[in-house]
């Protein structure tokens with residue numbers, strides 16, 4: 001099984017770098033579409049829209065409509081649960097009547113569980129007792145497959161950057177970590193939020209964080225010719241060895257139709273191999 005993870009696209013329509021963010025997102029989807037073999041699924045681990053606005057989600061939905069693989073989305077701290085649900089309701093995996101955007105997907109050799117770590121009080125993560133109970137219930141509903149869990153906020157300390165803890169308290173993060181260990185079948189945790197690549201663990205369960213797809217918001221040092229090329233993660237699952245995570249830099253030849261040209265934004269153009277491009 002192959003999972004393409006994308007995160008932190010932070011789509012806006014009216015900031016100076018809005019076109020770049022739309023372009024970064026479209027380039028990434030074009031690149032994922034060109035993978036051979038392609039992924040079984042694409043998972044977006046949140047901060048889809050920068051302000052949680054309906055028009056920002058409409059832009060994100062238009063970009064994701066180009067994806068060949070099925071797409072599943074999580075909510076990040078910049079997202080608005082109501083608008084996100086409305087924008088992505090068509091495929092039916094988001095429960096319309098739940099307080100949280102959390103669900104399990106059982107269509108693959110690995111069970112996929114998406115969690116909602118949003119806080120109503122801050123940009124940091126929260127995971128209240130109701131969510132702990134729901135996670136334990138979700139992991140117990142199917143008992144034969146390994147489980148990959150997706151969260152926006154990473155459930156481990158990321159030691160680079162100004163603040164290593166991305167939950168509101170150690171106790172809250174510990175509650176989530178204990179729930180992740182409960183079934184004994186979670187084999188990987190994949191997160192976003194920090195905008196840089198990082199790796200950690202949850203009591204021996206490997207956990208990774210991917211950089212933001214939005215290159216203008218990405219943290220870390222990149223050489224000049226990589227600064228406007230998004231990177232994303234491919235997680236390949238092997239029944240014996242578990243997940244191997246690969247970081248992929250999008251191909252330089254992808255071009256996208258800019259929004260101001262009146263074409264649908266983010267539509268990939270076929271790569272142009274003519275000499276004039278070199």
Ligand SMILES: [Fe+2]
Nearest residue numbers: 008047076193
């Ligand atoms: Fe973000």
